[in-house]
Amino acid sequence: MTGTGRLRLLVVNWLDGKNPRAGGAEVHLHEVFGRLARRGHGVTILASGWPGLADSEEWDGLRIVRSGRRYTFGLTAPGTYRRHLANEPFDVVVEDLNKVPMFTPAWTGPRRHAFIVHHLFGATAFAAGNPVLAGATWLLERTVPRLLHGHPCVAVSPSTRDDLIARGVDPEYVDVIPNGVTLSPAQRGDRFPTPTGLYLGRLAPYKGLDLALRAVARAREQGVRLELVVAGKGEDRSRLEEVARRLDLASQVRFAGHVSEDEKRRLMEGAWFHVYPSPKEGWGLSNLEAAERSTPAIVSDSPGLRDTVQVEPGRETGVIVPHGDVDALARAMVDLTDPGTRERMGRNARAFAESLSWDRVADQYEAWLVTVSSSPLRRKAPAVPSSDLTSSNTRKIRIR
Known part of the structure; x- marks a missing residue:
């Protein structure tokens, strides 16, 4: 020194x-x-x-x-x-x-x-x-x-x-x-008018994004129409687009590719939830970026991701589901279409993010x-x- x-x-x-x-x-x-x-x-x-x-x-x-x-x-x-x-x-x-x-x-x-x-x-x-x-x-x-x-x-x-x-x-x-996470003023834009989830990250085979696509399809079978924005780039995009096509999700899933910081902020604020169904991560930074914008997260119960979501009663910032359980993932997505649940978790998520400033x-x-x-x-x-x-x-x- x-x-x-x-x-x-x-x-x-x-x-x-x-x-x-x-x-x-x-x-x-x-x-x-x-x-x-x-x-x-x-x-x-x-x-x-x-x-x-x-x-x-x-x-x-x-x-x-x-x-x-x-x-x-x-x-x-x-x-x-x-x-x-x-x-x-x-x-x-x-x-x-x-x-x-x-x-x-x-x-x-x-x-x-x-x-x-x-x-x-x-x-x-x-x-x-x-x-x-x-x-x-x-x-x-x-x-x-x-x-x-x-x-x-x-x-x-x-x-x-x-x-x-x-x-x-x-x-x-x-x-x-x-x-x-980088903190900005708590004021945020409006949610998207239709129930919309977001995944923001790399498109890689091990990320488990096909589970999110299948959960959107499962929710539709139960009478709930969800949309999903997949933001990011990676080698798995073409396979995921094929999975979405086979599930007839062309009108419900949008692959946005790489997005600017301004667009990322708009998506984080507009989304009703952020979804991250990977089997293993070190942390899950995008969950905290969503939390900073008062958006709850749905994650697999897997190493790293479970550390980014709080589930203690009264402090819930999102939902943790068993990895690979499409039915549980779909139920969590549907539950967060409830405005009261979503906004309560969103407020808790913002408070959690504020405790983790860079x-x-x-x-x-x-x-x-x-x-x-x-x-x-x-x-x-x-x-x-x-x-x-x-x-x-x-x-x-x-x-x-």
Whole structure:
């Protein structure tokens, strides 16, 4: 740390916020570390490149250094680090671990290392489409307990924390700092005149969007006509359009593609509910974005997503349904056509979102990183005892 108390951070992430394939992890990266940079901390991002993006640039206070491409970044990043970054006095090297590890302690030398873990696929990797990539992801994830051993780590949700501990990561080193949301004035536009749900996110096979389509069709069988807007892009769009065609939903489902921030806000405000039927996520940022606009969410009872919806009596912000249960999903959609239920949950959702502002999240990360920066410097990672990988550890887990 500098004499002025400013941190010098290197953050390693597969993508940066300018990459066209950027998703929720990159939103998190920019919202947290952009704020830290504006507070005077030095933040360098090492990420993969993309055609048309510069090898290095300054963006919103962040210094971005790019190396290789999406599928070669793991091979090229160590060399780029050695050539351009190895001599810089970073206080902490942060690996932003989003599914596939980069093994930064192996090639960044004797520095203080820390990890942010969003989401590990596990067996759901094989629902993503490419069996070769799925197999590689599954195998690489098996190294995570050894990689994280003895290093401080933040999980972005209790579900991700539980996943890490189940894999053998020592809970003594795991903090939970939930993701945040950008707050704007509570005033909002009108709901759409007809019952309309929204999904906003990537269109990928493992997201379970066919369940939402089938639920809309099931509600129609029960005499309730719902509409659904699917906003986002991805490799699964053509298959989902075919599913909608087979279910005769052409007049009820609209694929909006990528939408601007203004259009996203209009959709979030107009929707009667946001639906997210994925089997596993790290968090589910779009549920919080909907909550910020007073829109309740319907989600699968799956890791990550269940953490973004409150169901305590009197504080409900949406509905959690068993993953894969189309009837339950359809019932939840129909229930939220009731104005009283929808608006009550919407008010609770807004209050929940207000407790998770990005400014508050950045405060927590800043405090965590200051603590990490003052910890003893480890010259060599200790060996992982086999018992650490197999036994259950019930020591207290810190939740910030």
